[in-house]
Amino acid sequence: MKTIRLQADQPADIAKAGEILRQGGLVGIPTETVYGLAADALNGEAVAKIFKAKGRPMDNPLIVHISDISQWEKLVREIPENARKLAQAYWPGPMTIILPKSDCIPDEVSAGLETVGVRFPVHPAAQAVIQAAGTPLAAPSGNLSGKPSPTNAQTMLEDMDGRIDAVVDGGSCQVGVESTVVSLACQPPRLLRPGGITLEQLRQVLGEVEMDDAVLNPLKEGEHPASPGMKYKHYAPKANVIIIDGSYEAYCEYVNGHKEPGIAAMCYNGEENHLEVPAVCYGGKEDYNEQAREVFEALRKLDELGANTVYARCPEPKGVGLAVYNRLIRAAGFEVLHVG
Numbered sequence: 082m083k084t085i086r087l088q089a090d091q092p093a094d095i096a097k098a099g100e101i102l103r104q105g106g107l108v109g110i111p112t113e114t115v116y117g118l119a120a121d122a123l124n125g126e127a128v129a130k131i132f133k134a135k136g137r138p139m140d141n142p143l144i145v146h147i148s149d150i151s152q153w154e155k156l157v158r159e160i161p162e163n164a165r166k167l168a169q170a171y172w173p174g175p176m177t178i179i180l181p182k183s184d185c186i187p188d189e190v191s192a193g194l195e196t197v198g199v200r201f202p203v204h205p206a207a208q209a210v211i212q213a214a215g216t217p218l219a220a221p222s223g224n225l226s227g228k229p230s231p232t233n234a235q236t237m238l239e240d241m242d243g244r245i246d247a248v249v250d251g252g253s254c255q256v257g258v259e260s261t262v263v264s265l266a267c268q269p270p271r272l273l274r275p276g277g278i279t280l281e282q283l284r285q286v287l288g289e290v291e292m293d294d295a296v297l298n299p300l301k302e303g304e305h306p307a308s309p310g311m312k313y314k315h316y317a318p319k320a321n322v323i324i325i326d327g328s329y330e331a332y333c334e335y336v337n338g339h340k341e342p343g344i345a346a347m348c349y350n351g352e353e354n355h356l357e358v359p360a361v362c363y364g365g366k367e368d369y370n371e372q373a374r375e376v377f378e379a380l381r382k383l384d385e386l387g388a389n390t391v392y393a394r395c396p397e398p399k400g401v402g403l404a405v406y407n408r409l410i411r412a413a414g415f416e417v418l419h420v421g
């Protein structure tokens with residue numbers, strides 16, 4: 082299959098993306114979080130192609146993207162008051178709300194669950210493509226299953242060229258990590274995946290919000306996660322990533338004490354000057370938004386360097402930093418070393 086390149090600022094290209102989607106094809110789309118791999122959410126056969134293109138396990142449900150609140154009403158059984166308030170506060174934006182699904186959701190989307198996650202993205206190109214398609218779009222992140230999510234069209238093509246019909250190039254993503262996933266299908270509401278909308282922001286609107294155990298911890302043997310995506314090794318480059326938790330001095334001492342071929346560092350901006358191994362930076366130490374924007378590209382760059390072991394600075398799990406921490410501990414398979 083030849084994958085065509087479309088431009089987000091060309092109305093004819095947006096129309097073309099809509100036409101491909103209406104006919105049951107697959108299109109890569111920019112969103113404010115990461116690039117998504119979209120299909121018509123109401124067409125089970127089209128949605129099944131997403132799983133094939135990504136190599137995604139069939140038991141991992143997809144998020145449905147809308148460009149209008151009236152579409153949401155058809156996708157879920159009912160919209161409770163707290164869901165409306167949350168949508169009003171943070172939609173359009175980087176947040177997915179899980180509610181009991183309506184009958185129009187194909188099994189391919191919900192992967193056997195009784196719920197569906199819906200998101201109203203703020204990216205103008207994402208909204209334009211949904212409108213052009215005239216249907217809500219199911220879209221997981223546009224990476225091959227297990228790889229870091231793509232935050233620009235070029236990276237998405239590295240994984241998907243030849244596997245999908247088209248990619249809409251809308252530049253680099255503003256947030257850089259996937260949406261916050263919050264379930265309102267349980268009481269109290271539960272944070273399943275941290276993202277650009279923080280736990281504090283959710284609590285401002287909802288009051289009590291529980292954080293799912295799987296946000297910070299590996300699943301125990303035989304445990305069923307609230308969010309099926311949590312059980313897979315994820316976001317990982319080819320290299321073995323190890324998180325080093327400790328002061329900057331202790332980190333440098335540890336890394337420089339292990340300088341061997343194939344070792345690389347993943348550190349904050351400016352810290353590379355004191356490291357004696359190849360290093361990739363992922364943002365300023367206190368700039369959690371910048372870390373979120375850069376973490377996935379940094380993981381891919383480490384592969385380009387040919388690293389086989391990566392010592393990563395431990396992100397601070399605060400604000401948007403919680404999302405960065407959540408992605409990086411998964412990339413590391415939960416391997417954290419405490420130093421100093």
Ligand code: TXA
Pocket residue numbers: 112114115116117118141142143144177179191194196197198200220221222223258259260261262273274307308309310311
């Ligand atoms: O920002 C995003 O959310 C991006 C862009 C493209 O919108 N999409 C994305 O989709 O990250 P994906 O499929 O890579 O991640 C969706 C996560 C998975 O961990 C999945 O298991 C979980 O959300 N999920 C989806 N529907 C769910 C449901 N009904 N109940 C629980 N978890 C659900």
Ligand code: MG
Pocket residue numbers: 221222230
């Ligand atoms: Mg994903």
